[in-house]
Amino acid sequence: MKVSEADILILPGLGNSGRGHWQRRWAERLSSGQFIEQKNWDKPKLEEWVATIERHVMMSTRPVVLVAHSLSVLAVAHAAARMADTKVRGAFLVAAPDPELNSKVARTARAFSPVPRDPLPFPSMLVSSSTDRFCSLERAVDFATCWGSDFHDAGDAGHIDEESGHGPWPEGLLMFTRLMQRLRA
Template sequence: MKISEADVLILPGLGSAGPSHWQTRWAERLPYAAIVEQADWDEPELDDWVDTIEQAIIMATRPVVLVAHSLACIAVAHTASRLADTKVRGAFLVAPPDVELHPDVPEATWPFRPIPRDPLPFPSMLVASSNDPFCTIDRAVEFATCWGSDFHQAGEAGHINLASGHGPWPEGLLMFTRLMQRLKA
């Protein structure tokens, strides 16, 4: 599938994505991409986030590919049970936080516990860092295995956000392109 054949729904994590974050840049650069706006970025409620993601998918007019960062990855896993027969063709999941076991995840993420372990009903790729401050690489591998996601280790890339030096993140765009090539329209 070509990127131009899909509606790319960009799902930021806790606090949203700032103007220089790679997700914001992708939304500006990709012609059929849009950031899905949540009602509350700082004190998220799981049901609200899941409903918002589901509504964005329903409103899309073409096949959908999700691009989730951080807490939005966990929200996608929670939403997945509602997405078995929808137009979602794939998901690109970046730096999921371990909201269950990691001691440094913000308390605001706790409502997203427990993390679903069911396979996602669409192809996906999970990208994780070996020094993410919110998730060990072993737990990221566990999530990828449970969700049936292809796994890509991004090296020492922190939380793969602006704070870790990932503004434009061209390597991520290449990985996303590889996922898109695997998807069917």
């Protein structure tokens, strides 16, 4: 599937993505990219985040591909069962946090526990780092296995955000392109 054939819904994590974050840059660069705003970035409520994702999927007029970072990865996993048989064709998931076993995850993000373990009803790729302070690589592999996601180890890349030096993140864009090539319209 070509990017121009889909609505690319870009879903930031806790606290939103700053101006230099790769998600903001992709939203500006991808002609069909839509940056999705949540009601409250700092005190997230699982049901509100899930409802926002569902609403944007339903309002889309074309096939949808989700691009989620951090806490939004868990929101997508929670919303997935409700998005079976919808326009969602795939999901590019980056730096899932582990609110169950990682004490560094913000207390406000713990409401996204337990992490869903059911397979996602659409193709997906989970990209994680061996040095992410919010999730061990082993847990990320476990999430990917449960969700049926392709897994990519990004190596020493921190939380794959602006703080870890991932502004434009061209390697991520290449991985996203590979996922898009697998999807059908």
